[in-house]
């Protein structure tokens with residue numbers, strides 16, 4: 173199968189590129205700034221095209237030229253860069269997704285998987301968010317993603333594009349560099365594993381639903397492969413670590429594995445302000461479980477930490 177992975181050298185996209193190469197697919201990566209270190213083991217087996225999602229002609233060209241049969245649309249600006257530059261975020265996340273949907277329509281490119289985010293929830297949510305919870309995002313990133321979930325549904329209904337959306341919670345794994353509201357949960361694990369002190373920038377009792385990056389890739393793969401008749405809700409929450417752990421609970425598990433871990437707390441008032449309006453603790457993914465059998469392989473911090481440690485040991489140069 174000819175698979176296009178936009179953002180395919182990114183944190184999650186690289187895992188999908190590797191998985192598709194391993195199963196013999198023809199993988200085309202479209203990325204504005206390809207990070208070849210993340211896919212160095214399969215670099216010779218993929219086609220990497222440097223391009224910008226914001227340009228419709230570039231997106232049309234890659235889909236048409238390569239006779240694409242499935243699109244995993246991972247390319248995106250993340251939360252902190254989107255809020256720092258909302259104008260660029262609109263071009264990449266909103267126009268870029270419109271361009272992908274148009275290309276899928278024009279060139280009959282098969283299933284389109286779109287990763288959305290828990291950040292599409294915001295104001296007026298309670299402790300539990302499910303697929304019927306009102307989406308009132310407070311960030312540029314969340315606004316753009318919420319729009320594109322609905323844009324995808326529109327393309328599905330009007331043009332028959334096989335659009336499927338999944339909302340990730342905060343995704344953790346090794347090598348992430350950008351500090352944002354929920355990055356503490358990955359660094360709480362990564363810094364001690366690397367023998368570095370970690371100054372946590374949220375309070376001990378802060379909770380954010382979280383998923384391991386391999387489960388995020390697994391979820392993209394699972395929804396892409398699900399029979400078309402199983403997709404009813406169209407945009408789905410997918411949960412990972414359940415129940416959601418507080419910063420202190422993560423620290424406790426880390427200390428079991430890294431006894432001398434140096435972890436302190438200096439909450440950042442700007443980040444804590446975000447948690448005053450964002451209260452979701454339980455990310456209810458029952459529809460994904462019921463409709464297409466979603467089940468995380470890394471459902472607790474212990475399992476995540478062991479694999480995190482193995483990744484850093486076995487592939488240090490992927491995560492520099």
Ligand SMILES: NC(=O)c1ccc[n+]([C@@H]2O[C@H](COP(=O)([O-])OP(=O)(O)OC[C@H]3O[C@@H](n4cnc5c(N)ncnc54)[C@H](O)[C@@H]3O)[C@@H](O)[C@H]2O)c1
Pocket residue numbers: 178179180181182183184185202203204205206207223224225226245246247248249250264268287288289290339340341342343344
């Ligand atoms: N990481 C998370 O916590 C998280 C949470 C929820 C949703 N998501 C979503 O999952 C997807 C993958 O995220 P990730 O963590 O792998 O991010 P990432 O930043 O590691 O990867 C995104 C990739 O997109 C590329 N890209 C950015 N702008 C582009 C453009 N204009 N044209 C082409 N490529 C462009 C980047 O170069 C990068 O390789 C994104 O859609 C993101 O919004 C991620």
